[in-house]
Amino acid sequence: MKRFLLVLLYFILIISFPIKSSTPASIPHCFDLEEKLQLLRNSSPEAYNQNYKQLIESHQNADHHSFSNKTIDTMYHMDQHDRRSFQISIMKDAERSARVENILQSQLFLNNMDKFHSAILLMHTANHNNFYRALQLALSIKKNEPTFPSINWLVCASEDRYRLHSGKPQIWGTQYGIGGRKAEPYDRKTKTNKEKSICFQ
Numbered sequence: 001m002k003r004f005l006l007v008l009l010y011f012i013l014i015i016s017f018p019i020k021s022s023t024p025a026s027i028p029h030c031f032d033l034e035e036k037l038q039l040l041r042n043s044s045p046e047a048y049n050q051n052y053k054q055l056i057e058s059h060q061n062a063d064h065h066s067f068s069n070k071t072i073d074t075m076y077h078m079d080q081h082d083r084r085s086f087q088i089s090i091m092k093d094a095e096r097s098a099r100v101e102n103i104l105q106s107q108l109f110l111n112n113m114d115k116f117h118s119a120i121l122l123m124h125t126a127n128h129n130n131f132y133r134a135l136q137l138a139l140s141i142k143k144n145e146p147t148f149p150s151i152n153w154l155v156c157a158s159e160d161r162y163r164l165h166s167g168k169p170q171i172w173g174t175q176y177g178i179g180g181r182k183a184e185p186y187d188r189k190t191k192t193n194k195e196k197s198i199c200f201q
Contacts, residue, residue: 052081069114072103076117079124090126097125104133112141112148119154123161131162156199172199 043051075096082088100118103110110118119134119141135158142151153174160170169185173196177183 069103069108069110072100072110072114072117072121075099075121079121093121093124096121097127097130101130101133112145115141116148116151116154119158123158126165128162128165131158131165134158135162152198152201156196172196174199 079093079096082092100121104118115137119137122130122134122137135155138151138154138158141148142155145151156172157174160172160174164170164175164183164185169187170183171187171190173182173186173188175183
């Protein structure tokens with residue numbers, strides 16, 4: 001029973017990453033790709049698979065793709081594909097996060113998109129240290145590029161997730177539990193509603 005509850009909690013916390021459905025035309029190429037893939041969700045499996053392959057190939061052959069870490073980029077889109085198709089695997093998530101950690105420890109140059117992807121992959125595990133690392137990556141992006149798409153959400157979500165797994169209450173209200181209710185404990189007074197609204201801009 002305990003094992004079942006742990007697995008259930010994992011899926012509640014890890015199952016999705018809410019990329020915004022309406023984003024400006026100048027968004028980084030990976031968000032543009034995910035936006036297009038998101039629109040394919042209601043198509044037939046055959047159409048989805050065909051278009052998915054074409055979009056991925058086009059994305060990986062694009063000139064701007066040469067500036068990103070290809071390993072991290074590939075793992076990120078695999079992660080998002082698994083979540084869109086409801087094929088989430090704890091083992092795959094753990095493998096991807098371990099590879100991200102190895103890349104981070106190698107101290108290779110990573111641009112802000114690489115860091116964003118890495119943070120998402122680290123957040124899709126039930127590992128306290130990974131949540132802390134994701135928060136540090138999010139803060140680094142925020143410092144380097146304050147207007148980076150969805151960076152406010154990533155900072156808030158990674159901090160909330162890290163706090164909850166540290167036995168502390170979330171303060172931004174980005175994490176949800178059973179029934180779509182805010183995950184508890186939740187300190188609703190530390191941040192004002194105006195401050196919290198920044199997370200979703």
